[in-house]
Amino acid sequence: MENSIIIALDQGSSSSKAAAITAGGVILKETQKPVPFRAEGNIYEYSAEDLLNTQIEALERVLSSLRAGDKIAAIALSCQRSTIVLWDKNTGKPLCPALSWADGRAAEISAQNPLSQEVVHSKTGLYKTPFFSAPKIAWCLQNYPEVKQALNNGTLLAGPVGSYIIWHMTGGKTFACDYACAQRTLLFNINTLDWDGEILKSFGIPASILPTPVPSAGNFGEYKGIKIAAFTGDQQAAALACGLDKRAKACINYGTGAFFLLNIGEEPKSVKGILTSISAVSEKDKPQFLLEGQINAAGSLFTWLKEIGIDAELSKLDEYALKAKNPVYLLPALGGLGAPYWDFTATPVIAGLKIETKREDIVFGALRSLCFLMADIVFYVAKAGFNIEEIQSGGGLSLNDILPQTQSDVLGMPIRQTKRLNTTLIGSALLAAKHEGFEVSDWLKEEYKDFKPAVTPIESKELYAKWRAFFEWAVKAPRL
Numbered sequence: 376m377e378n379s380i381i382i383a384l385d386q387g388s389s390s391s392k393a394a395a396i397t398a399g400g401v402i403l404k405e406t407q408k409p410v411p412f413r414a415e416g417n418i419y420e421y422s423a424e425d426l427l428n429t430q431i432e433a434l435e436r437v438l439s440s441l442r443a444g445d446k447i448a449a450i451a452l453s454c455q456r457s458t459i460v461l462w463d464k465n466t467g468k469p470l471c472p473a474l475s476w477a478d479g480r481a482a483e484i485s486a487q488n489p490l491s492q493e494v495v496h497s498k499t500g501l502y503k504t505p506f507f508s509a510p511k512i513a514w515c516l517q518n519y520p521e522v523k524q525a526l527n528n529g530t531l532l533a534g535p536v537g538s539y540i541i542w543h544m545t546g547g548k549t550f551a552c553d554y555a556c557a558q559r560t561l562l563f564n565i566n567t568l569d570w571d572g573e574i575l576k577s578f579g580i581p582a583s584i585l586p587t588p589v590p591s592a593g594n595f596g597e598y599k600g601i602k603i604a605a606f607t608g609d610q611q612a613a614a615l616a617c618g619l620d621k622r623a624k625a626c627i628n629y630g631t632g633a634f635f636l637l638n639i640g641e642e643p644k645s646v647k648g649i650l651t652s653i654s655a656v657s658e659k660d661k662p663q664f665l666l667e668g669q670i671n672a673a674g675s676l677f678t679w680l681k682e683i684g685i686d687a688e689l690s691k692l693d694e695y696a697l698k699a700k701n702p703v704y705l706l707p708a709l710g711g712l713g714a715p716y717w718d719f720t721a722t723p724v725i726a727g728l729k730i731e732t733k734r735e736d737i738v739f740g741a742l743r744s745l746c747f748l749m750a751d752i753v754f755y756v757a758k759a760g761f762n763i764e765e766i767q768s769g770g771g772l773s774l775n776d777i778l779p780q781t782q783s784d785v786l787g788m789p790i791r792q793t794k795r796l797n798t799t800l801i802g803s804a805l806l807a808a809k810h811e812g813f814e815v816s817d818w819l820k821e822e823y824k825d826f827k828p829a830v831t832p833i834e835s836k837e838l839y840a841k842w843r844a845f846f847e848w849a850v851k852a853p854r855l
Contacts, residue, residue: 379448379813382437382601383804385797386430386454386536387609388412388475388631388675392797393433395441396804398448400818404440405797408433413472417479419710423460423469426536427543434598449604450544451807452595453612453799454537456559459508461515461533463525467543471519473536474511476559477671477710481510482719484517490577498574499558500565500643500651500664502717506671506710507561508535509578516579531584535559537606538586544603545596552586554653554662555608563588565643565653568662590662591655592810605807607655610634612802613769614665615655616795618819623764625753627782627790628798629772632713633673633745635752637666637763646759648715649752655806666761668714668752674772676707676741687738689772695735696742696777703727703740704845707748712850715755724849739777746782747842753786767791767823769798776826783826785842787835790826 380403385392387410394405408429412421434450441447457476462469474480482505488495495503505511512533515522525531532542535556541549557563557570562580564571570582591611595603610628614636617626625637636652643651643664650667672679680687687695704726706712711719727740757763768779768790783790795801801818808815828835 379446380441381448381804381807382434382450383800384430384434384450384452385609385612385799385803386426386452386540387799388455391426391429391433392800393430393437394797394800394804395437396801398808398813400801400805400815402797402800404437405800406433406436412475417482419475419477420472421458421475423462423473423539426460426473427540430540447601448811448813449602449807450598451605451803452537452540452603453607453609453803454535454540454556456535456556456608456610457507458536459511459533459560460536460539461512461522461531462539463530464532464547465530467547470521470525470531471515474515476506478511479505479710479719481505481514484513485510488577490574495561495574496645498564498566498571499561500653501558501561502650503561504717505719507559509561509574509580512580513578526584533584534586541595541603541606544598549596549603550586551589551595551606553591553607553655554588555591555611555655556606557586557588558653559608560585565651590658592657592806604810605803607803607806609799610636610667611652611655612806613798615802615805616798616819617767617769617793619654619665623762625763625765626767626769627749627773629673629745629768629770629778631674633670633749633770633772635668635749635756637756637761639664639666639761646756646761648717649756650714655802657806657810666756668756670707670745670748671711671713672707672709673745675709676745677738679709680738680741685734685737687741689775692738692742692775693777695738698733698735699739701727701729701732701736702743703732703737704842705737705740705744706846706849707741707744714752718850720854721850722854724852726845726849742778743781746778746785747839747846749782750785750839765791767793769793769795771796779826780829783828784830784835785839787828787832792824792826794822794824
């Protein structure tokens with residue numbers, strides 16, 4: 376496999392990335408293109424053509440950088456999971472904006488769905504929320520005449536971003552979706568590994584407009600003669616890069632949002648308020664399942680602080696933390712609260728402001744709030760009886776020292792931080808490399824940095840108790 380290259384793609388919430396990765400798991404070349412979006416109130420949408428074009432531009436830039444002797448073995452794609460694209464199969468053109476996973480306009484449709492949360496969770500592993508794709512599809516059918524007309528004409532296609540991109544990359548020959556991204560539509564039954572008729576009917580969505588559900592590694596067609604061998608969701612790819620292949624092993628991925636994932640083996644199990652997700656899987660293997668808890672705003676929290684005039688550069692987080700003398704308490708409910716609360720009416724709340732409060736106190740307070748919310752998830756899962764033997768952290772937001780250290784202090788347990796910046800790119804490439812027969816035993820043998828609690832168990836409990844007192848007050852505070 377010498378000189379063989381995996382081209383990894385990652386279509387994310389804020390950018391489209393591409394990288395050339397060697398047979399040994401080393402990134403040779405990486406590039407990214409920012410993705411414009413519209414975010415106003417509960418509206419969060421993209422031009423689907425921007426999602427596609429930025430991803431192809433990043434791909435082509437990496438391809439043009441390769442040497443004459445390099446052999447491209449395969450392309451692997453990871454993508455944001457619940458963002459949905461609706462397009463016409465005759466023209467390939469999108470019929471409306473691509474509603475992001477963070478778009479909340481379908482809240483009423485979600486709430487009015489006749490199926491109970493218990494039924495939906497038992498079938499999909501998820502809950503009825505406007506952040507998954509099914510309510511968004513139903514909302515688009517009601518609010519965009521072009522979408523409804525295409526449905527009537529038999530030309531409507533609907534799928535996750537990755538399905539839309541691969542459909543275009545293969546000239547319309549491949550209309551497929553891996554199990555992990557199919558699950559995020561809220562229409563996929565994780566027990567039967569197929570679209571669920573009862574849920575489809577409840578949302579008024581025909582299965583004929585949806586892609587074929589398949590394993591994450593296999594044959595997804597070709598792009599300019601290059602095999603597309605893997606396609607999965609961004610968090611599933613990140614979990615692979617964190618070595619999340621063993622039961623009781625967990626990872627926390629801090630990106631635009633933050634996600635806790637715990638491997639629970641080959642049998643799906645349920646915890647109220649926590650998602651049961653399918654891991655990325657090869658066509659040769661059985662799916663494994665993950666308990667997943669999400670925080671809606673992580674990296675985007677610091678973007679919001681900058682937008683309201685508070686300098687919150689990610690590269691300076693360690694510096695800010697050292698200078699913070701009176702950190703505030705902040706409820707980072709941008710887009711509401713995720714697991715295990717699922718409260719989409721919650722809004723940001725700040726407490727502990729003083730005359731001497733400085734910028735650093737607000738920024739570090741925001742960072743600490745993410746660690747507290749993540750602890751809410753971890754403690755909740757542990758209380759439900761699940762063993763957590765090891766936690767590894769990854770994602771761009773965790774590459775400073777203060778986030779994993781604070782997370783370790785709050786949890787009262789060690790955190791192992793990967794030094795890989797783009798775990799999603801590495802994870803999707805790893806999935807394709809395994810499928811193509813690469814020797815991958817050295818891919819995850821990299822340097823880590825271990826963080827142990829720098830406070831006593833008593834201090835950790837006291838710190839968390841103060842957060843819980845603030846949290847209970849903040850969620851009950853009048854919303855003006």
